[in-house]
Amino acid sequence: MTSVLKTRKLHKQFVKDDQGIVALRDFDLDVEQGGFVSVLGRSGCGKSTMLNLLAGLTTPTSGEVLYRDEPVTKPRIEVGYLTQSDTLMPWRTVRRNIEMPMELRGVPSSARRERADELIERVGLGGFDRHYPRELSGGMRRRVSLARMLACDPETLLMDEPFGALDAQLRHDLQKELLRLWQGSGQTVVFVTHDIEEALLLGDRVVVLGRLGRVVLDETVDLPRPRDPDESRVDPRFVSLHRKMTDALREGAR
Numbered sequence: 001m002t003s004v005l006k007t008r009k010l011h012k013q014f015v016k017d018d019q020g021i022v023a024l025r026d027f028d029l030d031v032e033q034g035g036f037v038s039v040l041g042r043s044g045c046g047k048s049t050m051l052n053l054l055a056g057l058t059t060p061t062s063g064e065v066l067y068r069d070e071p072v073t074k075p076r077i078e079v080g081y082l083t084q085s086d087t088l089m090p091w092r093t094v095r096r097n098i099e100m101p102m103e104l105r106g107v108p109s110s111a112r113r114e115r116a117d118e119l120i121e122r123v124g125l126g127g128f129d130r131h132y133p134r135e136l137s138g139g140m141r142r143r144v145s146l147a148r149m150l151a152c153d154p155e156t157l158l159m160d161e162p163f164g165a166l167d168a169q170l171r172h173d174l175q176k177e178l179l180r181l182w183q184g185s186g187q188t189v190v191f192v193t194h195d196i197e198e199a200l201l202l203g204d205r206v207v208v209l210g211r212l213g214r215v216v217l218d219e220t221v222d223l224p225r226p227r228d229p230d231e232s233r234v235d236p237r238f239v240s241l242h243r244k245m246t247d248a249l250r251e252g253a254r
């Protein structure tokens with residue numbers, strides 16, 4: 001197995017009003033190249049802290065993050081990060097937001113336009129290319145962020161509850177689209193969620209975190225793909241994995 005991302009004894013403590021707040025303690029994770037890892041955990045268990053560290057946006061208090069065996073000290077161009085909060089530029093249209101990472105890389109305007117058009121269609125935003133973020137719903141803004149992240153074909157995608165706020169149908173459509181884009185791409189995905197079903201429908205591995213990022217369960221999901229939510233829900237293997245994850249989440253809260 002080739003690990004693309006590794007963490008070694010990762011520890012993160014924040015300081016607030018002279019008090020130390022430990023968010024992550026001795027966190028070890030190896031992410032295999034080309035894999036889709038769902039990281040499942042309750043609110044506050046350190047998932048976003050972990051992703052920020054993987055992305056090189058914050059530095060650990062101790063321990064290290066390695067990307068292809070190199071220490072991560074700042075964001076890397078090969079790694080796309082879809083954060084929980086909206087980071088679209090309000091003064092740019094949908095198209096120009098999606099083109100932005102390509103502009104930074106010096107991609108010529110005709111190629112940028114073509115790629116942006118393709119992504120706009122893929123995320124179901126045809127006809128909205130000249131809208132500004134304030135003119136879109138929350139779900140539409142999420143889709144623009146997703147398209148922007150994909151615009152430079154990052155080899156690794158870090159995603160922080162990207163579909164959490166969407167309605168069920170849209171969520172399902174985007175999950176399907178993400179899997180379609182991922183399968184056969186060779187991209188590595190680390191997908192954070194607090195939803196057991198989402199973790200199981202998407203991941204080929206689910207890592208369940210408890211308090212302070214303690215790994216409570218690390219489970220391979222060998223359910224066949226594509227995984228249709230309605231069919232999966234009644235598959236005894238899915239049901240059994242779901243139960244295992246529920247127990248792990250409960251155990252992690254202790």
Ligand SMILES: Nc1ncnc2c1ncn2[C@@H]1O[C@H](COP(=O)(O)OP(=O)(O)OP(=O)(O)O)[C@@H](O)[C@H]1O
Nearest residue numbers: 014016021022023042043044045046047048049050
């Ligand atoms: N900048 C910060 N300053 C102080 N404490 C922080 C900071 N960021 C996170 N924390 C604390 O670290 C812990 C983990 O937070 P984190 O956001 O990583 O959790 P999470 O699992 O992503 O939660 P959620 O699912 O609700 O987004 C929490 O106790 C939180 O209050």
